[in-house]
Amino acid sequence: MSSERSRKAERIRQIMATEGDSVERNARGFNEGRYESVARLEDYDAYKDRARAIKADAIERLPELIERVRETVEENGGTVYVAEDAADANRYVRELARERAAETVVKSKSMTTEEIDLNEALAAEGCDVWETDLGEFVLQVADEAPSHLVAPAIHQSRAEIAALFNEYFDPDTELETAEELTAFAREYLGERIEDADIGVTGANFVTADTGTMALVTSEGNARKTVAVPDTHVAVAGVEKIIPTFEDLQPFVELIARSGTGQDITSYVSLFSPPVSTPPVDFDDDGPIADDSADREFHLVLLDNGRMDMREDDQLRETLYCIRCGACSNSCANFQSVGGHAFGGETYSGGIATGWEAGVHGQESADEFNDLCTGCSRCVNQCPVKIDIPWINTVVRDRRNRGAEDGRLDFLVEGLTPDEEPAGMDLQKRFFGNFATLSKLGSATAPVSNWVADTLPSRLAMERVLGIDRRRDLPEFDRETFVEWFRNRDVPRPVDADYHAVVYPDLYTNYIRTDRGKATVRTLEALGVAVDVPDVASSGRAPLSQGMIATAEDHAREVSADLEPYLEAGYDVVAVEPSDLAMFRGEYERLLDERRYRALAERSYEVFEYIYGLLENGVDPAPLGHASDGDGAGSALAYHSHCQQRTLELEAYTTNVLERLGYDVLESDVECCGMAGSFGYKREYYDLSVDVGERLGEQFEAPDTADRTVVASGTSCLEQLDGLLARQPRHPISLVEPDGSE
Amino acid sequence: MQTQLEMFETNLGSVRTAVTRTSPAAFQETLADVVDEPAIGAPLPFEEVSLEGLDIVLEPTPDQLREAACGVTAAALGVADYGTVVLESTPDGTELAGLFPDRHVIVVRERDLVDDMAAAFERLGERFRTGDGDAVLATGPSATADMGELVYGVHGPRETHAVIVEDDAE
Numbered sequence: 001m002s003s004e005r006s007r008k009a010e011r012i013r014q015i016m017a018t019e020g021d022s023v024e025r026n027a028r029g030f031n032e033g034r035y036e037s038v039a040r041l042e043d044y045d046a047y048k049d050r051a052r053a054i055k056a057d058a059i060e061r062l063p064e065l066i067e068r069v070r071e072t073v074e075e076n077g078g079t080v081y082v083a084e085d086a087a088d089a090n091r092y093v094r095e096l097a098r099e100r101a102a103e104t105v106v107k108s109k110s111m112t113t114e115e116i117d118l119n120e121a122l123a124a125e126g127c128d129v130w131e132t133d134l135g136e137f138v139l140q141v142a143d144e145a146p147s148h149l150v151a152p153a154i155h156q157s158r159a160e161i162a163a164l165f166n167e168y169f170d171p172d173t174e175l176e177t178a179e180e181l182t183a184f185a186r187e188y189l190g191e192r193i194e195d196a197d198i199g200v201t202g203a204n205f206v207t208a209d210t211g212t213m214a215l216v217t218s219e220g221n222a223r224k225t226v227a228v229p230d231t232h233v234a235v236a237g238v239e240k241i242i243p244t245f246e247d248l249q250p251f252v253e254l255i256a257r258s259g260t261g262q263d264i265t266s267y268v269s270l271f272s273p274p275v276s277t278p279p280v281d282f283d284d285d286g287p288i289a290d291d292s293a294d295r296e297f298h299l300v301l302l303d304n305g306r307m308d309m310r311e312d313d314q315l316r317e318t319l320y321c322i323r324c325g326a327c328s329n330s331c332a333n334f335q336s337v338g339g340h341a342f343g344g345e346t347y348s349g350g351i352a353t354g355w356e357a358g359v360h361g362q363e364s365a366d367e368f369n370d371l372c373t374g375c376s377r378c379v380n381q382c383p384v385k386i387d388i389p390w391i392n393t394v395v396r397d398r399r400n401r402g403a404e405d406g407r408l409d410f411l412v413e414g415l416t417p418d419e420e421p422a423g424m425d426l427q428k429r430f431f432g433n434f435a436t437l438s439k440l441g442s443a444t445a446p447v448s449n450w451v452a453d454t455l456p457s458r459l460a461m462e463r464v465l466g467i468d469r470r471r472d473l474p475e476f477d478r479e480t481f482v483e484w485f486r487n488r489d490v491p492r493p494v495d496a497d498y499h500a501v502v503y504p505d506l507y508t509n510y511i512r513t514d515r516g517k518a519t520v521r522t523l524e525a526l527g528v529a530v531d532v533p534d535v536a537s538s539g540r541a542p543l544s545q546g547m548i549a550t551a552e553d554h555a556r557e558v559s560a561d562l563e564p565y566l567e568a569g570y571d572v573v574a575v576e577p578s579d580l581a582m583f584r585g586e587y588e589r590l591l592d593e594r595r596y597r598a599l600a601e602r603s604y605e606v607f608e609y610i611y612g613l614l615e616n617g618v619d620p621a622p623l624g625h626a627s628d629g630d631g632a633g634s635a636l637a638y639h640s641h642c643q644q645r646t647l648e649l650e651a652y653t654t655n656v657l658e659r660l661g662y663d664v665l666e667s668d669v670e671c672c673g674m675a676g677s678f679g680y681k682r683e684y685y686d687l688s689v690d691v692g693e694r695l696g697e698q699f700e701a702p703d704t705a706d707r708t709v710v711a712s713g714t715s716c717l718e719q720l721d722g723l724l725a726r727q728p729r730h731p732i733s734l735v736e737p738d739g740s741e
Numbered sequence: 742m743q744t745q746l747e748m749f750e751t752n753l754g755s756v757r758t759a760v761t762r763t764s765p766a767a768f769q770e771t772l773a774d775v776v777d778e779p780a781i782g783a784p785l786p787f788e789e790v791s792l793e794g795l796d797i798v799l800e801p802t803p804d805q806l807r808e809a810a811c812g813v814t815a816a817a818l819g820v821a822d823y824g825t826v827v828l829e830s831t832p833d834g835t836e837l838a839g840l841f842p843d844r845h846v847i848v849v850r851e852r853d854l855v856d857d858m859a860a861a862f863e864r865l866g867e868r869f870r871t872g873d874g875d876a877v878l879a880t881g882p883s884a885t886a887d888m889g890e891l892v893y894g895v896h897g898p899r900e901t902h903a904v905i906v907e908d909d910a911e
Contacts, residue, residue: 132896133887134888134895135885135887151886151887156889157889158888158889159889161888161889178888178889178890178892181888181889182885182888182892185895186894186895186896189896190896193896209870210869210870210874211874212869212874218883218884218885218895219884219885219887219895219896219897220840220883220895220896220897220898221895221896223836223840223877223896223897224840224896224897227830227836227837227840244866245862245865245866245869245870246862246863248862249858249859249862252858252862260886263823263880264880265880266879266880266881266882266883266884266897267877267878267880267897268877268878269876269877269878270869270874270875270877270878271830271874271875272869272875273875275830275836275875276830276831276832276875277830277834277835277836277837277875278832278834278837280806280837281803282803282804282807283803284802285802285803285804286802287800287801287802288800288802288803288834288837289800289832289833
């Protein structure tokens with residue numbers, strides 16, 4: 001296990017060193033483009049809802065729509081073949097190539113043909129196969145796999161491509177600029193297209209009512225691939241079918257914006273093949289329009305596990321994916337390593353876990369599934385609103401259960417609420433049972449802190465549990481937050497307008513008790529009657545490790561513990577954003593509807609709650625103001641928390657701090673790279689630091705270097721603490737009433 | 742407040758497409774100015790203007806297709822809020838003439854402009870259901886960023902130029 005961890009860490013380090021810079025530059029460029037482009041789109045959210053509804057409907061009615069496509073394509077004069085798996089699809093296309101005696105096949109980028117390794121199958125038939133998409137062409141020459149769903153060669157820089165082309169093609173004049181490289185590829189591939197006997201494309205969408213396929217491109221290669229050869233084969237997953245032609249519209253508005261941040265790509269081709277353009281025979285001298293050659297069109301609809309995914313309640317949403325790559329671009333870890341580390345046999349990025357588990361089987365997803373930290377950044381960026389972190393968690397859970405090879409086993413097994421399997425990875429078990437550890441650590445503090453921090457302990461923890469020794473360990477407080485509250489002798493306000501439970505999450509209860517105490521003092525100063533009962537831990541820790549059954553047990557306990565308070569009219573105030581995100585998000589999947597609603601509708605992040613109180617007319621005078629000068633200064637640099645941002649809650653903190661006179665500069669870096677256990681793990685420590693450095697740099701820039709750093713999440717605080725010389729604080733420590741140390 | 746035509750022109754500009762406005766009467770003269778030779782094209786499906794009589798090969802051979810510097814084709818629709826033109830495929834090779842040459846001159850009538858994609862898809866849906874089933878929504882020239890930076894003119898045209906034929910005054 002230990003050497004496996006070292007190997008993984010080494011591989012990640014190597015990819016970061018060789019491909020990291022290119023991936024980061026490109027993925028972040030796409031990301032920024034997306035923000036600007038979706039901001040220009042009126043009704044962006046309405047479009048996302050519509051797009052999701054169309055896909056949900058299409059997947060629901062898929063068997064019927066496949067038959068409808070068969071009818072319409074055949075009416076148009078084409079042929080439809082539904083291929084069961086990769087071998088079946090490849091056999092069909094190979095036979096076509098044999099019948100046509102095809103020597104040259106040109107292709108327009110298609111991940112679906114990557115999925116089935118069609119190029120290899122055609123090469124075995126003796127065909128010369130050429131990728132005409134420039135990115136794919138680069139990879140073909142370099143003999144590499146795509147590293148991104150949309151921009152397959154983003155890990156390569158211009159200089160690397162130039163070196164590759166000069167070496168491989170040995171041109172008369174050395175190629176150097178992007179213009180020269182493009183011109184060379186255009187000419188080279190132009191000749192291949194002229195010679196081609198068969199053109200192969202994918203399809204972004206296929207409309208059932210008109211038999212139209214939509215191809216979203218910018219180069220024009222798909223158009224040439226379809227137009228020039230007289231035989232066109234389109235290979236598309238069955239999930240690409242949507243019911244009507246008009247259903248294309250929201251996707252046309254969304255797909256490029258979500259992917260590369262363009263409003264629209266240069267070309268959105270809508271073909272109902274066989275197309276009416278005459279094929280071009282470059283060996284012929286007569287006018288093209290006179291060419292009477294019949295066109296042939298074959299649509300190969302690929303199942304390859306998709307119909308089983310459709311039956312799987314947890315993986316089904318993967319089929320809504322339109323392969324835009326927004327989840328990759330928005331993912332902090334992907335930005336550092338790209339799809340060669342964060343991907344499987346074919347697909348990469350956040351949604352790849354679902355795809356790989358569905359089409360290639362669990363083991364292909366195993367390789368990279370852990371790189372999803374569950375930060376949820378991608379959820380709001382997905383144009384069809386797929387809960388990608390949940391799919392990743394489910395696959396992690398199935399993997400913990402040791403789902404055997406073959407994709408069917410785990411599909412049937414599903415999520416059985418039993419104990420976590422005994423053979424589960426020790427590291428995952430350790431982090432997943434953080435609640436027990438915290439209890440123990442706190443009960444034996446300070447001895448436990450001292451023991452944990454000795455070198456022999458750190459070495460043992462690194463060897464056995466894979467906890468990187470470079471990461472500082474949390475220190476447990478001897479007196480828990482709950483105990484402090486119980487032992488306290490402060491009269492509760494009589495006739496309070498507001499009653500609230502401050503939720504004692506693991507960190508607040510055992511490690512960062514100060515922020516719990518500050519929260520209690522703050523709320524009491526605002527006239528809230530506060531209680532801090534002993535409540536179970538949220539289940540975030542086991543959920544992160546893919547221990548869904550354990551997380552479900554936690555959710556039920558939390559619900560039972562809080563139920564009497566909710567019935568008595570209490571609100572629940574959470575300090576830790578990732579726990580609030582559980583209550584409002586994942587609990588919907590872990591609890592019954594009634595229990596979920598009861599808790600979700602009454603839970604608040606601490607600053608969201610304070611904001612609400614102030615908005616309702618509560619006087620903020622007793623709180624700590626910037627002018628009080630408790631050493632913090634009035635200028636703050638604030639980093640919100642990923643899940644807090646997904647819930648769109650960060651503005652409450654900024655607003656309250658500003659009302660109290662603080663000057664707040666908020667980080668626009670989207671992730672700290674820590675994400676709970678992730679940054680502790682030896683295999684991911686370097687990646688976590690690489691991601692974190694973007695935040696570190698921003699907080700060390702000239703306009704932030706003197707500001708007091710505040711952050712909402714425990715993980716963010718730990719990461720910032722490791723990166724900066726200044727010690728970061730939770731914002732509640734700045735607003736708690738004066739003189740309450 | 743911009744008119745629909747002005748919005749279309751502005752957006753064409755922002756997707757690197759040059760624009761010339763003309764009247765049916767001045768059409769041929771305008772076109773002669775914006776076409777590079779050798780030029781190929783496909784007959785325009787319009788009543789008010791035609792390519793007949795211009796120095797444009799309307800039934801090119803494969804060699805002429807390969808050698809052409811400029812292609813002239815009609816657009817069925819213009820989508821104002823994107824600067825997009827809808828290029829239909831025809832048996833006489835409209836798609837080829839708009840795709841192979843370095844420069845693509847697109848003839849679009851003012852009366853064929855629509856405000857947005859929703860309107861375009863409504864119109865296209867009718868056509869696609871009655872059998873005219875191939876069209877390309879083209880927005881600006883062919884482009885790629887796959888070689889490390891943005892380059893125009895990959896497999897498709899490097900330059901696009903829209904000639905907008907204004908509606909007759911009456």
